[in-house]
Amino acid sequence: MKSKKANSNNNNLMLFIVESPTKSKTISNILNSFNYKASVVATLGHIKDLPVNNLGVNIKDGFKPIFLFLPYKKKIVNNILNKIEDKMSIVIATDPDREGEAIAFHIANEIKNYIKLKNLKDIHISRAFINEITYNGIKKGLENLGDINVSMVISQFARRVSDRLIGYKISPVLWQAFKLKGLSAGRVQTATLKLIVDKEKEILSFKPRTFYTFKVVVDINNKKVEFNLMNKEKEIFKVFENEKEKLDFIELKLRELISKEVVFEVLNEDRYIKPLPPLKTSTLQQEAAKLGFSASKTMSIAQRLFEGIKIKDKHFGLITYHRTDSVRVSKEGIELAKSILGDIKIHRFSDKSMFDAHEAIRITYNLDLNLLRNYLNQEEFKIYLLIYNRFLAAFDYEAKYYYQVIKSNNLIDDLYLFYESGKIYFNGFLRFLPDYINNFPIFNKDYIDLKDGVYNFKIIDFKVLKQKESYPSRYSISSIIKKMEETGIGRPSTYANTINTLLKRNYIQIKKNTIYPTEFGIKVCDFLISKYKELLDIDFTAFLESKLDDIEKSNKDIANKLYLNLLTEIYNILLSEKKGFLLKKNN
Structure with a gap:
């Protein structure tokens, strides 16, 4: 972005355009402190979008989108235009993301047309990125003015048009199949629904097995300490219900060890927990x-x-x-x-x-x-x-703790006893995040005052614990967002709308922060994936997001070519229902 000056006119007249009117007064006061004669106006979000009642994409003209004024937005835009006068700096400071860039593009075009129509002179239009509504945030934005990022706009158009093509072409098929209008299909919502449905199917098909684990009680300086019986893979040793001979053998061997002293090694070391990053x-x-x-x-x-x-x-x-x-x-x-x-x-x-x-x-x-x-x-x-x-x-020091391991020699074949614990001695960043310690089970155990070395401790008892394998957990709101991020489904700004759409369509239900697919949602998901897997599954959604990123990072000419290539491929799949075509391209 090339830097521009906002005060290129002697009279310091400025029209400062934002999305939300809530911050207008604050920004106006800050601009006035910079000696600008500023009017701050708001677009109230997008001013234009694709039409509601038709496709709104000229396929023959390179998938050119046809944007129309949203209801009531023509009046808002006219109010903004009427404030423009000669020798004025116009700063467009819509939100600093793809959606904000598209809004900036549309309002800038309306302004340019108005200037030409009214024959206004010496008007300078600039784009400002404001990351915080503070004196320094506004000052930094004005010191680094530039042009609208056309590649970012093209990327937003590509997202909007691709979603329109997919939704507009597939939704009627869905209506016909289920005899119900108003249903919707989209690459992000269907991929997210598939995650939820797949998890439900995994739970329904899961057959938990019964197994046994062993706790061995050891006397350490007159204190009863429970050790886990571990295998050579450093995992808690399990015996399954159908392995009765093995279970009997382990119990027999453990009984033989009661009242006997066993050699243990104690290891202590200083460790730390790194702070978590700030939030995104x-x-x-x-x-x-x-x-x-x-x-x-x-x-x-x-x-x-x-x-x-x-x-x-x-x-x-x-x-x-x-x-x-x-x-x-x-x-x-x-x-x-x-x-x-x-x-x-x-x-x-x-x-x-x-x-x-x-x-x-x-x-x-x-x-x-x-x-x-x-x-x-x-x-x-x-x-x-x-x-x-x-x-x-994120800017505090690491939490520091004593880490302790007490481990026996091999007792039964390759099995051994293991105990670990921790004790915080410097809180560091935990003073801000005290609950984070709950992620570390070692701090729930007693830290035993023992120096490094080899000790003999007596085994005094053992317990056989009967357990069942846990069912896979359904997604919570937190975990589905994490999974969407990990798999590249959508972008953080779209997560909320995606979940809301699935709820609105009765594809999912949320009970006590747990997400369940409805029976109807499962049927819709299975139908869509069987018919349009290439466009609606998780891999395609992640693939498309990467292509949108490529468009945004390219120069204008390359961005336009990538836009055309991407939408042509999507449209061809919609027409032919080819399988395995898009994802193989350009790998």
């Missing part, structure tokens, strides 16, 4: 789901926190932009962490995301939590606290 969209949704929030509810609250609130007659944008795949933190964010923590540590976090346009989700000000609690409702405060704690934890 998918992990925010996952963590919020553990608190009972749906993905759509989480994103709605995050939007409000991003747009900000008024505290004592001053407006504060509370978090950075909440649609991001990155765990990177800006220099401003690092300085903020330093101002709060004093002493910080920079950690390297590995992240598979290819996107790094925006930083992680973080707080934007050092605000007193007790004060903030008075201005946010309970739900908003919970989400803010999630973001606050993960951000600060």
Whole structure:
């Protein structure tokens, strides 16, 4: 993006265009502090979309989309256009993502047409990326103005048109098959439904086996300590119900060991637990789901926190932009962490995301939590606290603990006794995330005061525990989002809408945060995958997402070629129902 200057006109007239009116007053005050005579206006989201009642894609003209004004948006756009005058800087600061770029593209075209129609002079149109609604966030955006990223717009068009082609061509087939209008099929929703249906089928076909494990009680300095009986693969030793001779043999050998001393080795070492990275969209949704929030509810609250609130007659944008795949933190964010923590540590976090346009989700000000609690409702405060704690934890020090292993020599063939425990001696980042310790079972065991060395301890008893294999777990909201991210289904910004669509169509039900496919959902999924597997399964959805990324990262000419190639291939499959064609191409 080439840098431009916003104040190229002497009168400093500015029209600043955003998506949401909530943040208008804050931005207006900040712009006025920069000596701009600024009007801040909002598009209220997208102004144009494909038509509702027809395909809206000119297939013969290179799959050219036909965008129409959404209801009531023509009036909003006219209000924006009427504010334009000669010698004005127009800054389009819609949200910094693909959807925001498409909105910027459409409003910029309307502005250009209006300027030409009215013969206005000396108008400068620029694109600003605002990652946080703060003084520094706005200042940074104005210092780095550029042009609309046309490749990003083409990528958004490719997503919209591909989804329209697939949905528009397949949904009528679905209506006919089930004699019910209003059903929908889409590459993301069907791939997600297939994950849920496949899990249900796995559960229904699962036949749990009964097995036995062994706990051996050892006297260590007059303390009864339970050891696991382990195999040479370092797994808890199991005997299945149909292995009665083996079970009898193990019990016999363990009885023979009662009251006998056995040689054990004790090993102690210092270990640490690395902090978790700050939140991105998918992990925010996952963590919020553990608190009972749906993905759509989480994103709605995050939007409000991003747009900000008024505290004592001053407006504060509370978090950075909440649609991001990155765990990177800006220099401003690092300085903020330093101002709060004093002493910080920079950690390297590995992240598979290819996107790094925006930083992680973080707080934007050092605000007193007790004060903030008075201005946010309970739900908003919970989400803010999630973001606050993960951000600060990411810059804190590792938690340190003593790790201990007590292990016997081989007792029965290759079987041995094993005990491990841990004891935290420096909390580090755990002061912000105390519940994270629950992910480590070793801290639920007693840490025994023993130095490294070889000891003789007496076996005093054993227990045979009868258990059954656990059924596979159904997806929760948190785990389905994690699975969608891992398999490349959709993007974090689409997860909430995908789950909501499946609920609305009665394809799934959610009970106590557990997702069940309905009988109807299973039938729909099986029908769609049997007929359009190439377009609707998980592999294709991940493949398409990678192609959209390729379009976004290309220059305009290559992006247009990739757009045409991708949509041509999708359309050919829809026409011919070929199998194995698209995924083999360009591998």
